[in-house]
Amino acid sequence: MSEHAVKNPGRPKRSDRRRTLVTPEGIALPLTLASRGTRFGALLIDLAIILAAVILVTVVLAYSGIGMLRSVGEDLDKLQGSARYSLEFLIILYIALMFLFRHGYFLYFELGPRGATPGKRMTGIRVAARDGGRLSTEMVLARNLLRDVELTLPLAAMAEVVGGGGIVAWAALAWLAVFALFPFLNHDRLRAGDLVGGTWVVEAPKSKLEAAMSTGAAATTGTSQTTGAAYRFGEAELAIYGEFELQTLERVLRENRPEALVAVHEAICRKIGWNPGAGDERAFLEAYYTQLRGRLETGMRMGQRKADKHA
Amino acid sequence: MALFSLTKGQEAQAAIEAAALRSDRFRQDREGDWKRLEAIVTRMEKGRLRRIADEDVLALPVLYRTVASSLSVARETSLDAATLAYLESLVQRAWFLVYGPRTTLWSWLGRFFGGEWGRAVRSIWREMAVALLLMIAGTVIGWQLCLHDPDWYYALFPADGDPRVPGASAAELKEVLFGNQGQEGLSVFAASLFSHNAGVAILCFALGFAFGIPPLLLLIQNTTLLGAMLWLHDDKGLLIDLIGWLSIHGTTELFAILLSGAAGLHVGRSMAFPGDRSVLEAAAAAGQRAAVVMAGVVFMLVCAGMLEGLGRQLINDTTQRLVVGYTILAFWLAYFFLFRRVPATSDAE
Numbered sequence: 001m002s003e004h005a006v007k008n009p010g011r012p013k014r015s016d017r018r019r020t021l022v023t024p025e026g027i028a029l030p031l032t033l034a035s036r037g038t039r040f041g042a043l044l045i046d047l048a049i050i051l052a053a054v055i056l057v058t059v060v061l062a063y064s065g066i067g068m069l070r071s072v073g074e075d076l077d078k079l080q081g082s083a084r085y086s087l088e089f090l091i092i093l094y095i096a097l098m099f100l101f102r103h104g105y106f107l108y109f110e111l112g113p114r115g116a117t118p119g120k121r122m123t124g125i126r127v128a129a130r131d132g133g134r135l136s137t138e139m140v141l142a143r144n145l146l147r148d149v150e151l152t153l154p155l156a157a158m159a160e161v162v163g164g165g166g167i168v169a170w171a172a173l174a175w176l177a178v179f180a181l182f183p184f185l186n187h188d189r190l191r192a193g194d195l196v197g198g199t200w201v202v203e204a205p206k207s208k209l210e211a212a213m214s215t216g217a218a219a220t221t222g223t224s225q226t227t228g229a230a231y232r233f234g235e236a237e238l239a240i241y242g243e244f245e246l247q248t249l250e251r252v253l254r255e256n257r258p259e260a261l262v263a264v265h266e267a268i269c270r271k272i273g274w275n276p277g278a279g280d281e282r283a284f285l286e287a288y289y290t291q292l293r294g295r296l297e298t299g300m301r302m303g304q305r306k307a308d309k310h311a
Numbered sequence: 312m313a314l315f316s317l318t319k320g321q322e323a324q325a326a327i328e329a330a331a332l333r334s335d336r337f338r339q340d341r342e343g344d345w346k347r348l349e350a351i352v353t354r355m356e357k358g359r360l361r362r363i364a365d366e367d368v369l370a371l372p373v374l375y376r377t378v379a380s381s382l383s384v385a386r387e388t389s390l391d392a393a394t395l396a397y398l399e400s401l402v403q404r405a406w407f408l409v410y411g412p413r414t415t416l417w418s419w420l421g422r423f424f425g426g427e428w429g430r431a432v433r434s435i436w437r438e439m440a441v442a443l444l445l446m447i448a449g450t451v452i453g454w455q456l457c458l459h460d461p462d463w464y465y466a467l468f469p470a471d472g473d474p475r476v477p478g479a480s481a482a483e484l485k486e487v488l489f490g491n492q493g494q495e496g497l498s499v500f501a502a503s504l505f506s507h508n509a510g511v512a513i514l515c516f517a518l519g520f521a522f523g524i525p526p527l528l529l530l531i532q533n534t535t536l537l538g539a540m541l542w543l544h545d546d547k548g549l550l551i552d553l554i555g556w557l558s559i560h561g562t563t564e565l566f567a568i569l570l571s572g573a574a575g576l577h578v579g580r581s582m583a584f585p586g587d588r589s590v591l592e593a594a595a596a597a598g599q600r601a602a603v604v605m606a607g608v609v610f611m612l613v614c615a616g617m618l619e620g621l622g623r624q625l626i627n628d629t630t631q632r633l634v635v636g637y638t639i640l641a642f643w644l645a646y647f648f649l650f651r652r653v654p655a656t657s658d659a660e
Contacts, residue, residue, distance in 0.1 A: 024410070027379045029403050088499050095502040099509065113408060114356050126407070130595065134410045137419050139595075142602035148510075149517040196578055197602070198595025204407075205400040209346065210393040212339060214332040247392040254393060290332060293390050297334055300388060 019188075019202075021132045032203040034125035036183050039201055045119030050101050057101075061094050106144045111137060116204065126204040130188075135199065143197030146179075150192050154180040210254060219290040224283035231287035237272040238295045244308035246296060249289050253282075261285060334389035341381050345401060348374040352404045375405040423606065426652040431603035433647065438573035438580065442530055446569060449531040453538020467539045475540070481547040488549065488556045489627050501620020508564060509612045512571040516605050519575015526575035533568065555629035558636030560619035566643055567611035574601035574608070611643070 017033040034042075068087050109117040115135055116126040127143070129135045157173040183189045194200050213219060223230045252260050261281040268288060269276035296306060351367045351374070382398040389395065432439075456463040461477040475487060519526045537557075544553035578597045585593035618639070626632055 023379070023402075023406055025376060025379055027383055027402065029406060030399060031403070091499045092502040095499075095506050099506045103509075103513065115407060128407065129410075130591075135407075136599070138599035138602045141606055142595075142598040145513055145602060145605055146517045148514050153514075195591065195594050196598030198592075198599060205396075205403070207393070207397040207400045209342070209349070209397045212335045212394075213391060214335045243390055246390055250392055293334075294332055296390055297332065297388060300390070 017189075021128075023132060031128070032205075033189050034123075034201045034203055036189055038123045038125055038203075039183070039189075042117070042119035042123040042125060045122055046105070046117045049118055050105055054098065054101055057094065057097050061090050065090050103144070106147070107140060110140045110144070114204075120201070124204055124206075125201050127199050128202050130194075130198050130200050139197040139199050141197075143191075143193035143199050146191075146193035146196055149176065149179045150182065151180070213250065213253065213286075214290045214293070219286045224280050224287075227280045227283070229280060229283070231284055231291075233272070233288060233291050238292050240271055240309060241292055242306035242308040242311050243296060246289070246292055249285065249292070253285055253289060256282075334385070334391060337384065337388065338391070338394055341377075344374055344377050345381065345398070348378050348405055349401055352401070352408060355408050356404070371405070372409055375402070375409050378402055378405065423603070426650070427603055428607045429647045429650055431600050432570065432607070433651075434600055435570075435573050435577040435604060438576040439569060441576060442526075442569045442573040445527055445530045445572075446534045446565070449534030450538040450541065452531070453535035453540075454542045455538075456535070457539045457542040464539050464543065467536055475543060477543060477546075479543075479547075481549060484544060484547055484549055485552070488552050498620060500624075501616045504619050505613050505616030508567070508615065509609050512567060512608050512612060513605065515568065515571045516575045516578075516601065516608075519572070519577070519579045519601075526572040526579075530568070530572045552629050555632035555636070556623065559623045559626065559632040560615045560636070562636045562640035563611055563618060563643065564615035566640065567608045567615060570604055570611070571608045574604040577601050577604075614639075 017035065019031045019033060021029045021031050023029055065087060068083060068090075072083070106117055109120075110127050114121060114126060115128065120126055127135060127140065129139060154173065154176040157169060157176050160169040161173050178185075179192050182192045182195070186195075188194075188200055190200060249264065252264050258281075262278075265281035265284055266276045268274075268285070299306060347370070351363065351371055354363050354367075355371075378398065379402050382395075382402050385391075385395055385398055453467060456467070457477075464477050475484060515526050515529050518529065540557075541550065541553060544550050578594065578601050581593040581597035582590055588596070618635070622635060623632065626635060
């Protein structure tokens, strides 16, 4: 997810999911709201997990229950004393577990340190408080109490309609669809539970710390180790590019794909009027990157920024 | 381009500075802290709290602030996109932990039963009054409808094979009220009652989201049934016995249903009339208060399930049933309205 974010900062769809959250320290943290598709995927994973757990528990408990019945020749009345109590216990356990699976699963996981159910974890998203404060137990409770109207009831209404229910079933479905489709009806992709809980669901990026760029020989001295050529770029040669091109170049260097290096090398040489050679692209690009970044960062410190080559 | 003229003098210098960019040196100086924070955050996210040394836990907020300030500086001085993305994600992850849900289940329960629940209940007293009125109205309506036309009873209460129909003899009705003596599997009955009622209560709350109208209907509909039942038994002189039969668990169960309807109403009302806050803020504040009430409702329904499944079947006498039912009701009322301790670390309102 995060690599995606680093590699494709310009994906057009992302921009309207960007939000800024101001921490109590006054630092603006960029957040990306989870897309509806991701959230739906996470929900499906969670439902599959719940279903698997329900089936497992049902099979195990039914198996032990049947075992108990067999021991008395399948005659419930013959089941006496402690055996009877253990059968009762099994049934109560079953009812309690079903209740927990239905209402406790989301609560338990979203209250954990990662604020995410297994489905959300797998899809790289998590729950957060909308006001930038602490995600409280009350918020998680509130957002999960509404799942019935958003999921169970619309599905039931849909089954009713499919099963030939009349105008009432259609009306119920239309009304409940408002809740099921709530994330499509607002800018922040809140579902009804998020609205009531004061929460939203955001991407939880995890980036690795990449190597520093300006430590190689070509970067520090501008000298290639393969050819010994020294790359020094003049003001005019550096001035044609801005931050956007710098970060594109950074990505190319980090990905280090030979054909991309050659192509970018050629493009830059053409632009600055150098004669593109071959075989030493990486050193050239590292030197160019470092010097361009040095120039732009100096400008930054002076309060002058250049967003891209058109600026 | 103004940039040219401004930076012209520094151009030569920039080429020399490239020996190692200033922003990269800044990064190298602080990398140690960043990586330490990342290690702590990763371990905490995996939930292995016990394996984290105490000094690391203590260092977390400090490191968080250090790295957050690194991020602020880097944003102003560095154009290294990968490092900025790393810092942003690290600060975000640490922020979630530093400002994450930090209460344990036990401490939350302690606060909940130690006053938080009562406070949330008291804060929705207006809605409780409305819900109570509706429930009384529903009961009266049910009774009156059946009084004028007994056919209403069948419409309200589609009884398939249930002996409790108009025209049933007092003996048949009595059989239902007192006939469950010695039945086995009572605890199973209690558990399934709880599961069913809790589902209904949660639904009732969830529907409150639609500006409060559905819980109103749900409350009225359910209590109309109650009214019809009361009418039926009054006809045969069994009114008090029925009230006893219902009261032993019903004071708790109906109270819980009332609370969940009121909680739903509270959310709906706050959204319809948010006052001087935005609708979103009002909905969130009301939703969180209502969620506390609902956690309590689930607990009350566990109690009601046990009272109905066990208590009612074991206590087969109307007076005792009434005593138990109303003692418990008195307890709930005292707990909500007389016990007014506010937990010190409360952050609900």
